[in-house]
Amino acid sequence: MVMSLDLTGRRALVTGGGQGVGRSIALGCAAAGAEVAVNDLDAGRAQAVVDEIEQRGGLGQVAVFDVTDFAAVEAAVQGVGRIDVLVNNAGNAGAAGFGDRSAFADTSPADWEPFLRVNLYGAMHCSRAVLPAMIESGWGRLVTIVSDAGRTGDVGGAAYSAAKAGAAGLTRALARENGRYGITANNISLGTMRTPATEPVWSDPGSDLAKGILRSYVVRRPGDPDEVASLAVYLASDHAAWITGQTYPLNGGYSFAL
Numbered sequence: 001m002v003m004s005l006d007l008t009g010r011r012a013l014v015t016g017g018g019q020g021v022g023r024s025i026a027l028g029c030a031a032a033g034a035e036v037a038v039n040d041l042d043a044g045r046a047q048a049v050v051d052e053i054e055q056r057g058g059l060g061q062v063a064v065f066d067v068t069d070f071a072a073v074e075a076a077v078q079g080v081g082r083i084d085v086l087v088n089n090a091g092n093a094g095a096a097g098f099g100d101r102s103a104f105a106d107t108s109p110a111d112w113e114p115f116l117r118v119n120l121y122g123a124m125h126c127s128r129a130v131l132p133a134m135i136e137s138g139w140g141r142l143v144t145i146v147s148d149a150g151r152t153g154d155v156g157g158a159a160y161s162a163a164k165a166g167a168a169g170l171t172r173a174l175a176r177e178n179g180r181y182g183i184t185a186n187n188i189s190l191g192t193m194r195t196p197a198t199e200p201v202w203s204d205p206g207s208d209l210a211k212g213i214l215r216s217y218v219v220r221r222p223g224d225p226d227e228v229a230s231l232a233v234y235l236a237s238d239h240a241a242w243i244t245g246q247t248y249p250l251n252g253g254y255s256f257a258l
């Protein structure tokens with residue numbers, strides 16, 4: 001049995017791939033041989049990741065669009081061409097506001113909208129755009145990056161929690177609808193990572209906030225984005241063909257220690 005995670009000949013689209021978790025997943029897919037379309041709102045970030053992919057001998061292309069805009073997503077997907085692997089990573093946790101976000105009772109629909117639009121509608125838009133061609137080709141992988149917040153609830157992050165739980169449910173429905181076409185759909189549920197979004201917390205690891213967060217983690221450090229890339233590449237590979245509808249906790253032991 002050959003145990004290499006080979007994505008040669010596959011074309012992947014990684015949303016929010018310009019930094020953090022998405023960047024690592026894009027680099028990981030490219031290292032495994034996939035041609036990677038790196039999406040971001042920020043063209044400079046996406047280009048920098050494509051440059052990194054190419055410097056390492058891989059194939060990449062920039063795909064600048066906003067996942068909250070379905071027409072833009074559809075146009076971009078048509079422009080990229082066939083997509084075998086979609087990684088729904090673009091997200092918006094409001095993480096810079098750890099600890100000082102408002103209680104749900106003090107919020108209004110306008111406050112919830114950005115979280116629902118990126119984390120839930122973004123995954124819906126991109127999945128809807130890529131699925132017809134995956135069904136046609138008889139092979140596809142949907143990998144969606146969700147959050148422990150969607151399972152445990154996040155104090156001061158009700159809309160984010162709801163959006164991530166919604167995205168996880170979307171994955172399960174898509175797994176059931178599309179397994180017959182050789183398409184799998186899985187979630188990776190993250191604990192607190194060290195990414196540009198959370199850097200304000202980790203730049204002072206001795207702060208009460210950082211120490212308070214790490215108390216919940218059996219492995220007492222934030223996650224490294226490269227640790228997400230290896231699981232995402234595995235789920236995108238042929239080795240994971242019989243795994244679908246699942247949610248993988250990747251969180252330094254957070255959930256079992258609760």
Ligand SMILES: NC(=O)c1ccc[n+]([C@@H]2O[C@H](COP(=O)([O-])OP(=O)(O)OC[C@H]3O[C@@H](n4cnc5c(N)ncnc54)[C@H](O)[C@@H]3O)[C@@H](O)[C@H]2O)c1
Pocket residue numbers: 015016017018019020021022039040041042045065066067068088089090091092093095118122145146147148190191192193194195196197198
């Ligand atoms: N960082 C954490 O601690 C953590 C924890 C749990 C889950 N997650 C999830 O992991 C994913 C990645 O998180 P991260 O920390 O790497 O994020 P990040 O904020 O560091 O990077 C996200 C990237 O997505 C892009 N983006 C944002 N909105 C977009 C849109 N509408 N369309 C296209 N691109 C968009 C941003 O420009 C940015 O480059 C998110 O889905 C997040 O919710 C992160």
